[in-house]
Amino acid sequence: MKITNKYNLPQSLVNVVSNFHRPTIGRYSASDIKDPPFVRKLKEEHWDELEQDVSDMLWLILGSATHYIIQGGAPPESLAEEKMTTEYAGCTIVCVPDLWEEGVITDWKITSAWSFILGDKPEWEKQLNIYKWMYTRHGFHTDKLQIHAILRDWTKSKALADSDYPQIAFQSVDVPVWDDAKTEKMIRDWIAELDLPMPCSDEERWARPTTWAVMENGRKTALRVLNSEDEAWSWLKNYNCKKGKTYNVVERPGEYIRCKSYCNVAPFCSENPYLKVAA
Numbered sequence: 001m002k003i004t005n006k007y008n009l010p011q012s013l014v015n016v017v018s019n020f021h022r023p024t025i026g027r028y029s030a031s032d033i034k035d036p037p038f039v040r041k042l043k044e045e046h047w048d049e050l051e052q053d054v055s056d057m058l059w060l061i062l063g064s065a066t067h068y069i070i071q072g073g074a075p076p077e078s079l080a081e082e083k084m085t086t087e088y089a090g091c092t093i094v095c096v097p098d099l100w101e102e103g104v105i106t107d108w109k110i111t112s113a114w115s116f117i118l119g120d121k122p123e124w125e126k127q128l129n130i131y132k133w134m135y136t137r138h139g140f141h142t143d144k145l146q147i148h149a150i151l152r153d154w155t156k157s158k159a160l161a162d163s164d165y166p167q168i169a170f171q172s173v174d175v176p177v178w179d180d181a182k183t184e185k186m187i188r189d190w191i192a193e194l195d196l197p198m199p200c201s202d203e204e205r206w207a208r209p210t211t212w213a214v215m216e217n218g219r220k221t222a223l224r225v226l227n228s229e230d231e232a233w234s235w236l237k238n239y240n241c242k243k244g245k246t247y248n249v250v251e252r253p254g255e256y257i258r259c260k261s262y263c264n265v266a267p268f269c270s271e272n273p274y275l276k277v278a279a
Contacts (some may be wrong), residue, residue: 001050009054014266016064017057022047027092028191030130034123036200037193052264059152066150067098070108075101079140086137088184089155089191097131101142105131112252113151116171117164122203126186128175132181145175166253199271206262214239217246 003018020062023032023044032040043050067081074080078101085094099106107128115121128145135142212232213222223239226232232249241247259272266272 001047001053004051004053006053013054013058013061016061017052017054026090027094029094029096030127030134033093033130033187033190034126036191036197036204038197038269038271039263039265041194041197042268046265046268049268050264053256059110062152063108066110067108070098077101083175084134084138086134089188091191093130093134093187095131095134097135100135100142102133102142103141105135105142105145107131107147108147108148109147110152111149112153113158113166114153116166117153118148122270125175125178129178129183130187132177132186133180143177145177147171147173147175149173199269200258202256205259206257208255208257209228211252211253214252215248215250216242217248222250223247237250 001012001020005014013118025044026042049056062144071080079097080099081096082100083094083096085092087093088206097105100106104201105128107124109124113122124147128147132142132145147170151166151171158165159167209227211225211227212229214224214226214236215230216223224232224235226235229249229251236247236249239247256273259266259269260274263269263272267275270277
């Protein structure tokens with residue numbers, strides 16, 4: 001993978017992110033397994049062609065720095081950043097959980113406030129349950145999984161205006177705990193799919209469905225957003241329209257968020273709709 005520096009950021013940042021290693025076939029981390037097998041396969045096939053700019057990795061750098069600081073403050077009897085491996089289904093599985101303490105696995109994230117407003121992240125659930133499975137294989141029992149998150153885009157003004165918005169720049173959430181048999185099946189299926197990987201599902205591509213917005217002339221935000229055009233027009237017919245104002249229903253096309261902005265193998269994916277448009 002080639003690291004670019006399009007915006008001439010400090011060399012120290014370039015150095016920090018320039019230690020990526022070529023993926024090793026048969027050796028997989030929890031971070032690999034929480035992502036689609038199709039993504040992993042494309043990484044293996046196109047590693048030398050992949051490019052990523054330092055500017056797109058700033059949050060990764062901040063996350064690494066945060067983990068380093070948190071590790072230094074871990075309680076004495078806990079296990080912090082313990083690297084563990086196990087052999088399974090002919091492969092080596094590698095995990096480095098943030099913290100295990102008295103039967104609780106904690107993972108720290110630097111993420112957006114919207115990650116919590118929009119609800120659960122399936123990949124977080126997979127990742128933490130892989131950690132639990134790994135600890136079980138090393139003789140440690142786990143009862144609880146949790147995410148501690150620092151919200152990088154949190155603003156006080158939004159917290160004051162909206163009680164549903166996170167009230168501080170920190171959130172903690174419990175993650176559903178799977179039994180180890182379920183986790184093991186997920187890992188086994190993921191490994192098996194590497195031999196004949198299927199394109200990513202809509203869920204894995206973070207699909208956002210097409211919606212229809214009811215708009216008022218002169219207003220920037222929608223009056224209402226609905227799932228079909230008929231629903232939008234029906235809602236507008238019953239709306240108490242203001243005199244002198246015009247209204248319309250505007251389609252907001254659906255999109256695949258991951259494919260569009262967050263997948264570094266997207267340029268080599270035959271299923272990437274944005275690549276097809278560009279062609």
